[in-house]
Amino acid sequence: METLEQIKKRIEAAVPGAKIDIVNNGSPSAQHSLKIDNEHARDVARFLRDDPALRFDFCSNVTGVDWLDRVIKKTVKTKQVVDGVEKDVDLTSEEKIPGYLEAVYHLFSIAHKHGPVIIRMQTGRANAQLSSLTPIWRSAELQEREIFDLYGIKFEGHPDLRRILMWDEFEDFPMRKDYRPPDDFEWEPTPHDDVLERAKQHYPARPTETELKPS
Amino acid sequence: MSLHPYFEIVVFVGVALIFPVMPLILAWMWRRFFQPPKPGAAKNATYECGMESLGEAQIQFRSQYYLYAIIFLIFDVEAVFLVPFAVAFTGLPVGAFLSILVFLLLLIEGLVWAWGKGCLNWAK
Amino acid sequence: MGDEIDEGLRSELQRQGIWVTSMQELYNWGRKNSIWPLQFGLACCAIEMIATAASRYDIARFGAEVFRPSPRQADLMIVAGTVTKKMAPQIVRLYNQMPDPKYVIAMGACAISGGPFKQGYNVLKGIDRYIPVDVYIPGCPPRPEALLHAFMELQRKIDNQKLSGPNKSDHLDREHPSEYPVPAFGKHDLVPRANPDVFRPPQIERV
Ligand code: SF4
Numbered sequence: 001m002e003t004l005e006q007i008k009k010r011i012e013a014a015v016p017g018a019k020i021d022i023v024n025n026g027s028p029s030a031q032h033s034l035k036i037d038n039e040h041a042r043d044v045a046r047f048l049r050d051d052p053a054l055r056f057d058f059c060s061n062v063t064g065v066d067w068l069d070r071v072i073k074k075t076v077k078t079k080q081v082v083d084g085v086e087k088d089v090d091l092t093s094e095e096k097i098p099g100y101l102e103a104v105y106h107l108f109s110i111a112h113k114h115g116p117v118i119i120r121m122q123t124g125r126a127n128a129q130l131s132s133l134t135p136i137w138r139s140a141e142l143q144e145r146e147i148f149d150l151y152g153i154k155f156e157g158h159p160d161l162r163r164i165l166m167w168d169e170f171e172d173f174p175m176r177k178d179y180r181p182p183d184d185f186e187w188e189p190t191p192h193d194d195v196l197e198r199a200k201q202h203y204p205a206r207p208t209e210t211e212l213k214p215s
Numbered sequence: 216m217s218l219h220p221y222f223e224i225v226v227f228v229g230v231a232l233i234f235p236v237m238p239l240i241l242a243w244m245w246r247r248f249f250q251p252p253k254p255g256a257a258k259n260a261t262y263e264c265g266m267e268s269l270g271e272a273q274i275q276f277r278s279q280y281y282l283y284a285i286i287f288l289i290f291d292v293e294a295v296f297l298v299p300f301a302v303a304f305t306g307l308p309v310g311a312f313l314s315i316l317v318f319l320l321l322l323i324e325g326l327v328w329a330w331g332k333g334c335l336n337w338a339k
Numbered sequence: 340m341g342d343e344i345d346e347g348l349r350s351e352l353q354r355q356g357i358w359v360t361s362m363q364e365l366y367n368w369g370r371k372n373s374i375w376p377l378q379f380g381l382a383c384c385a386i387e388m389i390a391t392a393a394s395r396y397d398i399a400r401f402g403a404e405v406f407r408p409s410p411r412q413a414d415l416m417i418v419a420g421t422v423t424k425k426m427a428p429q430i431v432r433l434y435n436q437m438p439d440p441k442y443v444i445a446m447g448a449c450a451i452s453g454g455p456f457k458q459g460y461n462v463l464k465g466i467d468r469y470i471p472v473d474v475y476i477p478g479c480p481p482r483p484e485a486l487l488h489a490f491m492e493l494q495r496k497i498d499n500q501k502l503s504g505p506n507k508s509d510h511l512d513r514e515h516p517s518e519y520p521v522p523a524f525g526k527h528d529l530v531p532r533a534n535p536d537v538f539r540p541p542q543i544e545r546v
Pocket of ligand 1: 382383384385419420421446447448449450454455478479480481
């Protein structure tokens, strides 16, 4: 299989205007992925599926991720002249990345027996919307519905976007990090941490002094 | 004194009536004296595996359903004949082979006829 | 009718070949040896329930091998497995559709409290929030022996039910409800979150 860089170059040549970034994965698995932009997502996906050398005809997995706001610290070594002496100084720059929601697709080629190539699409938390890749890979249909159900990402172009696990009347998106479960903590035999905090709100008030001493 | 020849039948009918009616009477008396009936909206609703029930339990089936059932029955019987045919296939004389072919032909003809009549179309 | 027979007199009569019983005993004896469960399973615990019904553990010894596919013919509901919030209304509706007398066994950590999924967003924290449970079996999953034990406990309970008097069995009590309200799907959770007539969690006491 071609490397991600080669794939990226060929996508950019084939789909004019597509913005592709390589997201590096620092873990030992080193499964790097391609971040593709929302407008050209379907064209890029179609290219990945139909290109004779790639032929990613099987989308094995679609999943959602909720990234919190995070700060990335970058340290750059520079030489600076301090008091007339040249010294190595570490310059730390901080980059703030606001939180976002992400849909991740794992693609395999059954024809060529290679894969996976991982593609990601990002969207903001408010009014989350991505273009659906179900028209390209039918196997994404139920999983995109699940992401819609649990993360609240609307997949535009999806044939049948309804909730799949939770009931239709449900309004929250339980896999988002800002989800707060309903307050049904009235009976917790072994509460701890957060659960203890919430269970305490159901405890009866401490008896006052006069109540304690029956006259 | 000899009994009437129908006497045994009368006894028979009597027993046959008492056996089913007796438990019913007992159950009715039990309900009357001990267990109060507790009907309710959900309890009396049509059973639909716990989902909210829609409509009545007694519904009418379309007549096409019976056509389906009849066609199924014919081919079901055909399968019963085909199994021994397949088992004895190697040792069959030509006459038997030809006659099973005629049998098959008749059935296939029936299928073609039913198909042509549109009996296999569910939605009409 | 529900009065106890003198034990000495009874054994004396039995020695003479006369067997004396009361209506209450006869009634309870018949009921406790033919508890027909409703046939449904919700999660992994159901596998243990199936094992209990199979020949090795053989629930037929207790007269309960007849798993009924319809609630109309069932006496016992074995809530075997995780009750998700989406499933809870259906369970309550099935319970409502069972004729009296009816009993509930909550089998496994999930059915009694939500178990490993207790803090999840979609799992009910115990079926006893909506319907009265007679026997709880802890375990994840409980072994078939535990389910058999629950059966024996239930038989003991049925054996002690009274036919008349102030302590008579619930299903003979005209005032005791036979149906419980089915929770509705709400915007954030089931509405109501628990039925206060059924679910009375222990109060934390401070001294
Ligand atoms: S209690 Fe354990 S075994 Fe039983 S349903 Fe829950 S998770 Fe499965």
